[in-house]
Amino acid sequence: MNIAVVGTGYVGLVTGTCFAETGNKVICVDIDEKKVERMKNGEIPIFEPGLDVLFERNTRQGRLSFTTKLDEAIEDAQIIFLALPTPPGEDGSADLSYILGVADKLSFLIKDYKVIVDKSTVPVGTSEKVHNILAKHLDEELFDVVSNPEFLREGVAVDDFMKPDRVVIGTSSSRARDVMKQLYEPFVRQGNPILFMDERSAEMTKYAANSYLATRITFMNEIANLCEKLEANVDMVRIGMGSDSRIGKRFLFPGVGFGGSCFPKDVQALMRTATESEYDFQILDAVLKVNTEQRRLLAKKIKTHFQDDLQGKTIAIWGLAFKPNTDDIREAPAMYIIDELLEAGAKIKAYDPEAMENVQKIYGDKIQFMDDQYEALIGADALAIVTEWTVFRTPSFKVMRELLKEPLVFDGRNLYDLERMQEQGFHYLSIGRNPVSVATSSKPA
Numbered sequence: 001m002n003i004a005v006v007g008t009g010y011v012g013l014v015t016g017t018c019f020a021e022t023g024n025k026v027i028c029v030d031i032d033e034k035k036v037e038r039m040k041n042g043e044i045p046i047f048e049p050g051l052d053v054l055f056e057r058n059t060r061q062g063r064l065s066f067t068t069k070l071d072e073a074i075e076d077a078q079i080i081f082l083a084l085p086t087p088p089g090e091d092g093s094a095d096l097s098y099i100l101g102v103a104d105k106l107s108f109l110i111k112d113y114k115v116i117v118d119k120s121t122v123p124v125g126t127s128e129k130v131h132n133i134l135a136k137h138l139d140e141e142l143f144d145v146v147s148n149p150e151f152l153r154e155g156v157a158v159d160d161f162m163k164p165d166r167v168v169i170g171t172s173s174s175r176a177r178d179v180m181k182q183l184y185e186p187f188v189r190q191g192n193p194i195l196f197m198d199e200r201s202a203e204m205t206k207y208a209a210n211s212y213l214a215t216r217i218t219f220m221n222e223i224a225n226l227c228e229k230l231e232a233n234v235d236m237v238r239i240g241m242g243s244d245s246r247i248g249k250r251f252l253f254p255g256v257g258f259g260g261s262c263f264p265k266d267v268q269a270l271m272r273t274a275t276e277s278e279y280d281f282q283i284l285d286a287v288l289k290v291n292t293e294q295r296r297l298l299a300k301k302i303k304t305h306f307q308d309d310l311q312g313k314t315i316a317i318w319g320l321a322f323k324p325n326t327d328d329i330r331e332a333p334a335m336y337i338i339d340e341l342l343e344a345g346a347k348i349k350a351y352d353p354e355a356m357e358n359v360q361k362i363y364g365d366k367i368q369f370m371d372d373q374y375e376a377l378i379g380a381d382a383l384a385i386v387t388e389w390t391v392f393r394t395p396s397f398k399v400m401r402e403l404l405k406e407p408l409v410f411d412g413r414n415l416y417d418l419e420r421m422q423e424q425g426f427h428y429l430s431i432g433r434n435p436v437s438v439a440t441s442s443k444p445a
């Protein structure tokens with residue numbers, strides 16, 4: 001099939017590349033001229049494991065191409081995906097200006113039947129809005145609007161897209177349904193379903209899924225905070241809970257609060273939708289409040305340890321991206337922690353395998369960026385671990401001890417075993433587990 005993808009952010013690029021990989025001809029269109037130029041020259045604008053190989057193959061073989069011209073991109077397309085931003089507006093509601101703006105342009109460009117698919121995360125009722133804009137200048141026979149929310153996670157986006165747990169398709173048109181079924185069949189061969197439903201339910205499914213996951217993480221963060229007070233170990237509690245098949249093991253990891261471009265904005269947007277419907281969605285209100293506090297937790301622990309005096313102290317930070325395997329720093333907890341530490345007078349030496357360039361654009365020389373995780377420790381008074389990159393999971397504790405001024409580690413991701421840290425002679429504070437103090441009896445190896 002011929003496909004146009006409008007918007008080449010995370011979702012647009014992964015969507016376009018994966019559809020090209022299954023034999024479709026895909027043209028991606030973006031208003032960002034520099035980005036399009038880079039992609040035309042074979043450069044991927046985001047760091048996403050596994051995407052480079054597919055991107056290279058499909059551009060080389062002519063199935064994937066890029067343009068800034070919407071009319072060119074859609075001319076031969078049977079399906080047009082909208083993968084445009086839906087950032088929070090001032091009141092928290094999703095800003096639909098990108099989607100509706102492109103819909104308006106399309107209403108002047110479409111000449112033969114096309115399925116317009118909304119892949120962005122949009123509030124309930126958006127399909128109707130897009131439909132009405134298109135219908136202003138177009139015969140209704142010439143288009144159908146479909147809601148097809150995307151559930152991929154950054155860092156594992158290709159796998160999530162290629163082997164989705166489910167594909168959700170909201171449409172009331174049997175013609176559009178057949179087109180979408182044909183398109184997605186290669187992705188659901190392993191038996192995972194394509195779920196057809198009405199447009200409004202599909203739109204709601206996306207917000208419900210993200211808000212539920214954000215709530216689940218937040219619940220675990222609160223359990224972790226309580227575990228600290230009660231001297232229980234949240235790792236044990238997590239495994240004990242997660243072994244119940246009704247609960248499940250995934251997405252129960254406490255930490256420094258959820259971040260990223262979607263959970264914070266989508267929870268806010270669902271709250272806004274609820275408010276507009278005169279429904280008081282109390283849980284979501286609590287989720288946002290707790291998450292704001294949780295993002296501060298590591299900085300609070302550091303400040304408490306140093307009795308609120310961080311003047312002249314240097315804190316090493318491992319991990320800046322909002323999660324591993326991405327260079328995305330949107331709503332990254334690290335930014336909140338850094339702000340709080342800088343305000344308290346600390347110096348920061350940071351290392352992240354992929355996100356430093358993006359962070360440097362914001363902080364400039366306010367913090368030091370190091371080439372290597374160990375270099376960040378030289379002369380630092382403490383280490384704070386914010387993102388659980390694999391490379392941080394099995395470090396040389398001996399080198400860490402040698403380089404840090406004090407063997408002091410604040411771990412926002414519970415990467416290390418408590419006993420091991422004690423044996424290794426660290427003062428180690430993590431999330432929802434007892435602090436470990438420098439062992440005086442056992443000599444570190």
Ligand SMILES: NC(=O)C1=CN([C@@H]2O[C@H](COP(=O)(O)OP(=O)(O)OC[C@H]3O[C@@H](n4cnc5c(N)ncnc54)[C@H](O)[C@@H]3O)[C@@H](O)[C@H]2O)C=CC1
Binds near residue numbers: 101151
């Ligand atoms: N990032 C993620 O992991 C996921 C995002 N989503 C949703 O997908 C949507 C897109 O998200 P991202 O890909 O992260 O966005 P993004 O902000 O990374 O990228 C959006 C792209 O659209 C382009 N653009 C803006 N206006 C345009 C126009 N008029 N014509 C053509 N291109 C235009 C921008 O230049 C940019 O390249 C959002 O609604 C988001 O909530 C859904 C699932 C996962």
Ligand SMILES: O=C(O)[C@H]1O[C@H](OP(=O)(O)OP(=O)(O)OC[C@H]2O[C@@H](n3ccc(=O)[nH]c3=O)[C@H](O)[C@@H]2O)[C@H](O)[C@@H](O)[C@@H]1O
Binds near residue numbers: 151152252253257262
């Ligand atoms: O709509 C979206 O954009 C996407 O949002 C999330 O994906 P993503 O933001 O890429 O990352 P996640 O892996 O979900 O992590 C989000 C945040 O939650 C945190 N998290 C996650 C899991 C966990 O157990 N604990 C925890 O604190 C992460 O550290 C991160 O800050 C959803 O998982 C995707 O299904 C969805 O498509």
